[in-house]
Every structure is written in structure tokens, then in C-alpha cells.
Amino acid sequence: MNIKACIFDLDGVIVDTAKYHYLAWKRLASELGFEFSEEHNERLKGVSRMRSLEILLEVGKMNKSPEEKEILAAKKNDWYVNFIKQLRPDEILPGVQKFLNEIRALGIKTAIGSASKNTPLILLRLNLAGYFDVVIDGTKVSKAKPDPEVFLKGAEELGIRPSECIVFEDAQAGIEAAKNGNMYCVGVGKPENLTGYDFLIPGFEDLTFKLIIENLKKIKI
Numbered sequence: 001m002n003i004k005a006c007i008f009d010l011d012g013v014i015v016d017t018a019k020y021h022y023l024a025w026k027r028l029a030s031e032l033g034f035e036f037s038e039e040h041n042e043r044l045k046g047v048s049r050m051r052s053l054e055i056l057l058e059v060g061k062m063n064k065s066p067e068e069k070e071i072l073a074a075k076k077n078d079w080y081v082n083f084i085k086q087l088r089p090d091e092i093l094p095g096v097q098k099f100l101n102e103i104r105a106l107g108i109k110t111a112i113g114s115a116s117k118n119t120p121l122i123l124l125r126l127n128l129a130g131y132f133d134v135v136i137d138g139t140k141v142s143k144a145k146p147d148p149e150v151f152l153k154g155a156e157e158l159g160i161r162p163s164e165c166i167v168f169e170d171a172q173a174g175i176e177a178a179k180n181g182n183m184y185c186v187g188v189g190k191p192e193n194l195t196g197y198d199f200l201i202p203g204f205e206d207l208t209f210k211l212i213i214e215n216l217k218k219i220k221i
């Protein structure tokens with residue numbers, strides 16, 4: 001096993017933006033006249049903006065034309081961006097920056113692989129743009145996770161074989177995308193919510209690269 005790169009999902013792995021997505025979706029649901037719960041919001045993790053809107057409309061038992069959907073998605077995004085503009089570096093999830101420093105010092109390449117079209121703004125607000133050699137976001141892919149496109153593009157731009165990459169993911173579709181791309185996958189979250197990963201961590205606090213490698217060595221891909 002020869003790991004040369006780590007590819008990180010953004011939302012839920014580097015920063016908890018789910019709460020801001022939730023506030024914006026909830027406001028939209030409320031304008032449309034129905035409730036949108038935190039449980040419903042769980043279904044939107046790792047899901048594209050338009051697909052998220054479709055799930056929300058399903059919850060509210062509503063049908064909208066493609067044109068109306070574009071307007072609603074743009075409205076939600078405007079509210080979301082207003083939250084994201086206020087993000088501060090202290091909202092980086094615990095241990096993430098230390099882990100990035102550790103792996104970069106070891107010569108491991110780093111990339112972001114996210115469905116979010118707001119990725120550049122988020123990285124800028126968190127002062128993290130310089131930590132990633134490559135950023136693949138929702139503007140650069142045509143196929144959503146669990147398709148491996150976002151991660152394969154990341155590996156390709158880094159010039160590293162998929163089998164030499166570890167993906168860090170908090171969403172089930174993202175874990176499947178990494179495995180579909182023949183990459184190692186570290187799940188970030190709770191065992192009751194995720195399956196199919198090679199190794200699971202609750203977060204990056206107290207995590208070392210060595211610990212990950214020791215656990216992944218037991219796995220053959």
C-alpha cells in the first residue's frame with residue numbers, strides 16, 4: 001500500500017455547513033407553506049442543489065416546472081450564501097487543520113472533491129484555499145456521487161492513481177463514489193448512519209495519518 005494523496009469531501013468533513021443549508025431550505029419550505037425537519041435535511045447530505053430541491057418538494061408534496069425550480073434553487077442559494085459569507089476559520093471542524101498540516105508535511109497531496117458550487121467561497125472564508133493542491137467542485141463535474149467522477153478527476157489532476165488515494169467522506173453516496181472509483185475510503189461520522197467504508201472515524205480530533213494507514217493496511221483494494 002502506497003498512499004500518495006488524500007481527497008476530502010467539504011461539507012460535513014472540513015466544515016459543518018449542513019446547518020446553514022438546513023436554515024435556507026427550511027425558510028424555502030416555510031415560504032412554500034410546509035415544515036421541513038432536521039430529519040428531512042439528513043436526506044440532503046452530499047446531494048446536489050437541484051436534487052435537494054426535488055427531495056424538499058417531495059416532502060411538501062409539490063410539483064414545480066423546471067423554470068420554477070431554477071428560481072427556487074437560486075433563492076435558497078442566495079440565503080445560503082449570505083450565511084457562508086459570515087463563515088470564520090474557527091468553524092473548521094476540530095483537528096482538520098492539524099491533520100492537513102501533518103499530511104502535507106509528509107508530502108501527501110491533497111484535494112477537495114465536493115458537489116458544492118460554493119466550494120471556492122467556503123475555502124476562502126476558512127482561509128484553507130492554500131491547503132489543497134487541487135479543488136474539484138460542483139462546477140467541474142456532470143455526474144453526482146455515487147458516481148466516482150468527482151474523485152477520479154481529483155486523482156487525475158493530482159497525477160495520482162486512484163488506488164493510491166484515500167477519500168474522506170461523511171455522506172453515504174460519497175462513500176459509494178470513492179469505492180466505485182477504486183479508492184480507499186475513510187467514513188467520517190457514526191456507524192449507525194454509514195456503511196461500506198474501509199475505516200470509520202468520528203472526526204479528525206486526535207487523528208494521525210499513521211493510525212489511518214495502520215487500519216487501512218488490513219484492507220485490500
Ligand code: G6P
Nearest residue numbers: 011045046047049115116117118
Ligand atoms: C454538498 C452538500 C449538499 C449540497 C451540495 C451542493 O454535497 O453536502 O448538502 O446540496 O454540496 O451544494 P451547493 O453549495 O452547490 O448548493
Ligand code: MG
Nearest residue numbers: 009011012170
Ligand atoms: Mg459531505
